[in-house]
Amino acid sequence: MIEIDGLSKRWPGADRASVDGISLTVPEGTSCALIGPSGSGKTTLLRMVNRLVEPSAGTIRIGGEDARAMDATRLRRRIGYVIQDVGLFPHWDVAANIATVPSLLGWDHARIKARVEEVLTLVGLDPGRFAARRPHELSGGERQRVGVARALAGDPPVLLMDEPFGAVDPVQRGRLQEEVLRLLQQLRKTVLLVTHDVAEAVRLGDAVALLRDGRLVQHAAAAEILARPADAFAAEFLGADRMLLRLALFPLSALPRHAAPAPGPALPDGATLRDALARMLETGTTSAGLPGSGSVTLADLLAFAGRG
Amino acid sequence: MEWLRANPGLFLGAVGDHLLLSLTGLAIGIALALPLGIALAHRPRLAEASIMLAGALRTIPSLAVLAALLPLLGVGFTPSVIALALLALPPVLVNTVIGIRTADRAALEAARGLGMTGLQRALRVELPLAAPLIFSGLRVAAVQVVSAAALATFIGGGGLGDLVTQGLALLDTGRMLVGAIAIALLALATEAALGMLERHLATRVRGA
Numbered sequence: 324m325i326e327i328d329g330l331s332k333r334w335p336g337a338d339r340a341s342v343d344g345i346s347l348t349v350p351e352g353t354s355c356a357l358i359g360p361s362g363s364g365k366t367t368l369l370r371m372v373n374r375l376v377e378p379s380a381g382t383i384r385i386g387g388e389d390a391r392a393m394d395a396t397r398l399r400r401r402i403g404y405v406i407q408d409v410g411l412f413p414h415w416d417v418a419a420n421i422a423t424v425p426s427l428l429g430w431d432h433a434r435i436k437a438r439v440e441e442v443l444t445l446v447g448l449d450p451g452r453f454a455a456r457r458p459h460e461l462s463g464g465e466r467q468r469v470g471v472a473r474a475l476a477g478d479p480p481v482l483l484m485d486e487p488f489g490a491v492d493p494v495q496r497g498r499l500q501e502e503v504l505r506l507l508q509q510l511r512k513t514v515l516l517v518t519h520d521v522a523e524a525v526r527l528g529d530a531v532a533l534l535r536d537g538r539l540v541q542h543a544a545a546a547e548i549l550a551r552p553a554d555a556f557a558a559e560f561l562g563a564d565r566m567l568l569r570l571a572l573f574p575l576s577a578l579p580r581h582a583a584p585a586p587g588p589a590l591p592d593g594a595t596l597r598d599a600l601a602r603m604l605e606t607g608t609t610s611a612g613l614p615g616s617g618s619v620t621l622a623d624l625l626a627f628a629g630r631g
Numbered sequence: 632m633e634w635l636r637a638n639p640g641l642f643l644g645a646v647g648d649h650l651l652l653s654l655t656g657l658a659i660g661i662a663l664a665l666p667l668g669i670a671l672a673h674r675p676r677l678a679e680a681s682i683m684l685a686g687a688l689r690t691i692p693s694l695a696v697l698a699a700l701l702p703l704l705g706v707g708f709t710p711s712v713i714a715l716a717l718l719a720l721p722p723v724l725v726n727t728v729i730g731i732r733t734a735d736r737a738a739l740e741a742a743r744g745l746g747m748t749g750l751q752r753a754l755r756v757e758l759p760l761a762a763p764l765i766f767s768g769l770r771v772a773a774v775q776v777v778s779a780a781a782l783a784t785f786i787g788g789g790g791l792g793d794l795v796t797q798g799l800a801l802l803d804t805g806r807m808l809v810g811a812i813a814i815a816l817l818a819l820a821t822e823a824a825l826g827m828l829e830r831h832l833a834t835r836v837r838g839a
Contacts, residue, residue: 375744399746410741414759423745473745483744 325349325372325481325513330381332367332537341367343537344381349530354507354514356528356545358521360560364537365517369483372515373402385481400424403474403512407486409466411458417443417469418454424477442472445510447502464495471503475510482507484516488523500526521561525549525568533557546572566628571597578619578627585610585618596624634805642794642809649790649817652708652780656715657773664720665765668727669753678728685721693718693779701786711780711788718779719772726768730761763833770825777821781814791817 327347333340342364349355357365370376372383374395383390390398411420418439425435440450446468458466467488474482487503488496504527507514518524524531525545532542533553541553549569552558562568573596587605589612590598599619602611609621635642671678697714704710734757742756758765784792791810798807 373744375740396746396748399744401746404741404744406737406740406744408737408740410735410737410739410744412738412742412756412760413735423747427746427751473741 324351324384324386325355325515326382326384327368327372328382328384330368330371330383331379332364332371332376333379339537340379341537342371342378345534345537345539346381347532347539347542349513349515351513352511353529354512354516354527355530355532355542356524357515357517357532357534358519358524358560359534359540361519362536363534365534366485368534369485369515369517372481372483373399373404400427400477401479401481403477403479403482405470405474405482405484405487407489409470409490411466411469411473413458415457416454417448417456417458417461420458420469421473421476423473424479428477438476438478442475443469445475445506446472448472463491464499467491467495467499471506475512480513482512482514484514486518487516489518503527521565522568522571525572533560535560545569567597567600570600570624570628571595573627575599575613575619578623580613580617581610581620582617583610584616585612587612589614589616596627600624634803635809638806642813645789645791645794645810646813646817648793649777649780649814652711652715652783652788652790653773653777656712656780657719657769657776659712659716660719660772660776661723661769663716664723664768665727665758668724668765669731669757671724672728672731672757675732678732682725682728685725688717689721693775694782694785697779697782697786706787708788710786711783711790714786715776715780715783719776722768722771722775723765724768726764727761730764730768731757733764734760763829766825766829766832770822770829773825774818774822777818778814781810 325348327345330342330345331340332342341362345364345368347355357368359365367376371378372385372390374390378391385398385402412423418436421439421442422435425438430438439454443450443453448465448468453461453465453469458469461469467490471487474484488499491499500523507527514527516524516527518527525548528545530542531545531548533540533548535556541548541557543551546569548557549561549565549572552561552565558565575590575594575596577596578599586608587602590602592614594614599611600621603609603621610618612618671681693714696717697711700710700714704713738756738760739752742752747755780788780790781792781795783790784796791814794810795807795814798804798810
């Protein structure tokens with residue numbers, strides 16, 4: 324659990340605080356995405372959690388412990404950290420990169436080796452093929468995976484991610500988001516993540532916190548913030564297509580199932596309401612076929628979206 | 632050459648002195664420049680000031696450095712070594728500072744974010760990443776020191792320069808030439824050997 328209370332940062336000589344009295348709680352095992360325009364203070368807020376930036380005022384508690392009272396390096400070893408440019412150490416191989424935190428924590432050799440193989444497998448890289456490679460021998464997507472593996476290696480309860488998929492192409496990005504989402508759910512980590520991409524925020528964040536000029540505009544569950552932006556700024560930032568993004572958060576089972584078959588091929592397993600709507604638009608009909616049998620209807624979908 | 636055949640012991644002694652002078656001066660220079668460079672690299676304003684100061688210092692001729700130290704430190708081996716250390720310092724210092732400041736920023740950020748202490752970051756990430764540049768500074772320093780050590784003879788520091796000054800004084804051209812050629816060869820060999828090592832190191836550290 325991450326508890327942020329009244330947190331502020333004012334840089335020397337700045338005319339306003341870049342983070343201004345933000346309070347925010349990320350419950351154990353959930354994720355929160357920080358979004359906002361550039362200069363809104365989201366990255367500064369994130370970097371105060373592992374004290375890469377020292378707060379001017381306020382408190383941070385991680386798992387109930389006062390982060391500002393702890394030794395900063397000890398604190399950081401208990402917090403996974405993933406950054407946009409990954410920052411792998413180019414002079415070390417993949418295994419040594421991943422072993423960074425475990426060896427700082429003083430684990431023995433056998434335990435580190437086992438852990439490296441474990442996290443490599445978790446992020447979908449074959450340890451036999453990748454452990455001995457150097458960062459320059461990896462593709463952008465592979466590097467990003469190693470970065471996530473390195474952040475997870477010390478088994479930290481809390482993970483901070485700063486634009487974690489900013490540096491990879493859109494196709495890789497979608498795949499990585501998918502896999503990281505699955506991984507985060509599986510590992511029940513508490514995650515605070517920064518992104519400027521609303522779609523990524525609602526996809527990876529259970530909750531979304533929208534910042535503007537260092538202040539918290541709105542903090543709500545992903546589906547909630549999309550359905551009910553707090554003000555005109557929030558509505559504009561979240562975008563005109565926010566209701567479409569919202570539909571993508573719900574599985575087909577959110578709608579009542581009709582026995583009548585629908586024209587066209589059935590939707591795949593794991594499809595969302597957005598996929599159902601897209602199918603209806605594509606086929607020009609008011610229903611879409613469910614995997615197996617049965618269908619969902621446009622009327623039900625509209626009613627569902629309208630309920631918020 | 633006849634002189635060399637007649638006085639092999641004298642020649643080897645001079646070469647030994649020369650190397651001892653150079654290596655000691657170089658070692659002290661590096662021992663000062665590395666930690667100083669690491670400390671300065673994290674203070675942007677001081678780093679720039681030190682680069683400018685070091686640049687200015689490098690324009691002072693080696694002989695002037697030796698001569699300036701004479702009234703302060705007297706004559707002999709120790710003042711010569713100190714003068715050579717002062718000559719070795721700027722190139723290594725400047726390249727250490729630049730090497731760390733131009734190192735992969737994301738890697739430095741990650742090192743901090745993952746919980747390395749300042750010393751761990753310096754030894755495990757900053758110095759290795761800056762190593763190719765530091766090494767090229769070291770090559771420049773080494774060549775400079777080996778050449779400048781020839782001047783140590785003027786403040787009684789010994790080395791191959793002795794052969795040259797003795798040759799001049801005794802009008803012994805053979806002795807003088809042996810000294811001069813040996814100094815030149817030593818400087819060239821230093822440059823060649825360290826240049827090769829440098830290329831090897833660069834491919835190892837950068838990988839690509």
